[in-house]
Amino acid sequence: MSEEREPPPLPGAAQTVFPEPQDAEDLFVSAASAMESPEAACLSAEDISPSSNGPRDDDPDDLFAEATEEVSLDSPERQPILSDGPSPAITPVTPVMISPRVDVFDRSPDQDEDEEENRDTFDIQISVSDPEKVGDGMNAYMVYKVTTKTSLSIFSRDEVCVKRRFSDFLGLYSKLASKYMHMGYIVPPAPEKSIVGMTKVKVGKEDLSSVEFVEKRRSALERYLLRTVKHPALLKDPDVLQFLESSELPRAVSTQALSGAGILRMVNKAADAVNKMTIKMNESDAWFEEKQQQFENLDVQLRKLHASVESLVCHRKELSVNTASFAKSAAMLGNSEDHTALSRALSQLAEVEEKIDQLHQDQSYADFYLISELLGDYVRLITAVKGVFDQRMKAWAKWQDAQVMLQRKREAEAKLQYANKPDKLQQATDEIREWEGKVQQGERDFEQISKNIRREVGRFEKDRVKDFRVVIIKYLESLVHTQQQLIKYWEAFLPEAKAIA
């Protein structure tokens, strides 16, 4: 069953790009203020078995590759990729050729054994599209259309379309983090703010770099939402449902850096950092120690890899530009050459080089959207994972503190008994009972968070393996395609060169 999307707005439909409102840069993306949430919302693991998506169309001539992602449970049915959607063709002047974006969430129809039992037939598709500029000047902002198509019962309708702005996404993350992080859930982080990128867009510069920026952001927002709903607990969260469904959303003011909440976040972040240094945890569980070390190493290597890939993207773009300019000079040389056959061959060479330059450009887009963005996402995800480990440390510290307190209260009671003050004695006994309760709660919380983390990390690792596998294979396929094209071009040129008499 192929989903029909509304036909893309024509490039002529003047969608001007309006930048985001100027929140002062919120330097701290994760708003993990450890608010105590009363319910230990430990939803049972209704894991989403990653299933197939339609194969992405990597036809390089496909200018407007869609960015719809599907996550469906019934695997054998490969959802064919949706029809072409709009690329952010902002200006009527230049329809931007953004190369095929890749469906990062393409899943092979594997089923993991432990998810066999949760085979509800539900699927959910989310897409972020149609960036529109609202407002003017420095107060302008971008609005994205979020479309959810699903057959899940928790949603009120089959298909919902809402308009959201960037700060809404940040607000959603902030709420989810405050609710779930302290329980050990890995909450996918939202894309980062970017003052430079947004200012250019706000100012109305509709050049290639601001168009690319909007596209990059749109794609990142989509991946963010998909990762969020993939998490079984988060999918059922009322904030997520509200985000996806309700037409009006209260403005997430607290995401602004200089708001009260923003300042509070900064303070909390500093406090956390200090705490982290002072908490000396007795790790009784080797699993956690090992995992933390592994994530540390992974972090270092992924960052290094990310930097190298970004450098590659840059150099390939350069190569494309230089090849194009060489092609022009070769054409000029061919024009001035007075031997006709050689002149023709040189012109052909120029044409080949021009085609190759386009190839390099496409390849650099693949480099970027496939690998570089994935690596960036994972660098941020691992920060979230490390955050979750920190939460466990905090839970442990709280438990220990409660134990210390209990001990003190017991000592106080003993002293009172000795001093024979019956009225204060009753209070002391009450306090002891209170703190005994707290110690028990602390221990329970600590064990709960440990259990949650184990499960989360297991799920995370499984996803990581799948993500990387899929993306790397896709990337290699793009490289294969490039080489095949190169062969085609040079094979066409060779007889021309041989024909020089």
Add this chain to the structure above:
Amino acid sequence: MKQTFCVIFKKESSIIAVDSISCGPHCLMNVDLQTDATLQVDISDALSERDKVKFTVHTKSTLPNFKQNEFSVVRQHEEFIWLHDSFVENEEYAGYIIPPAPPRPDFDASREKLQKLGEGEGSMTKEEFTKMKQELEAEYLAIFKKTVAMHEVFLCRVAAHPVLRKDLNFHVFLEYNQDLSVRGKNKKEKLEDFFKNVVKSADGVLVAGVKDVDDFFEHEKTFLLEYHNRVKEASAKSDRKIRSHKNAADDINRIASTLYTLGTQDSTDLCKFFLKVSELFEKTRKIEARVAADEDLKLADLLKYYLRESQAAKDLLYRRGRALVDYENANKALDKARAKNKDVLQAETTQQVCCQKFEKISESAKQELIDFKTRRVAAFRKNLVELAELELKHAKGNLQLLQSCLGVLKGDT
């Protein structure tokens, strides 16, 4: 014909690496120059020392003016320049395209990189260091091979030219087995050269402005001017393109290393995956580097060479133009002398000398320019064909590597 090279890198007094490579025929830019058995010249060996390169020039000849049929001498770059300059300054050769002098061997950039690598040895892993060292050595070797090729091409061109091959200086160059005691130009001489060049270019503009009666030469003048500029442009652009290509290949190298580390560290199934992909990228990077090197050799060097040749052709046209102007001036002077009836005989002799000079140059220049075109077309054809063939070979190699790796990776899932 095969040549073997022994390249010794000397850093201070310690030897970094010794490599031995054999190269195929070097006359890339000129085809059919080795067919004449009466005089065959090539560079059979070369040694790279700290600040100079020593070429072993090997000659095989049946000509009577040489003492032996086969002999070798050792020459340095300055001696090649001396020979070239002697041709340029010889009035007899004014009507020929003087084969352009080979560029000075320039290992500075490469040497600098090698030194920086040595300094940074502590900050990288052993594997990275060895890898980078190998790459730099390969780069050094490539530059070395190129400079040998350029020097050889110069000699081949001279040997193939019907008139230049008989030049006495050339024979001395080939045969005299002592040092030619040709020192490089000192500062004063270099300054003189500089001014000479300035005067020459100014004069060149003047002379070029004179319209030629002969259509052939007029056409050649316009053609060469435009062609020379376009070749210059194309040469610069192709250099930039190839540099970008090398940069991209370097990035892939780093990516391969990081993937390797990831593969060894990862606790999940991804470890095998990463290791396989790392291996793949190592191999494809080598191919990409070779693509850049081949493009450099077949395209960039070709353009650079014809930049120099077209300049030499322009110089020929300039000399002819100069002779034409002199001839016309002599004619005018003769008319004036006849009118005044003063120094007529002298004016007549001058006019005759100028006329002869001009006609001699014109005659040989025409043939030279026709030969130039033939050589150019043949060289471009050869190199473009080889370029296309090499690009195909590498793309196919890449494709095969990628596809086989994909097959393994997909099979694992």
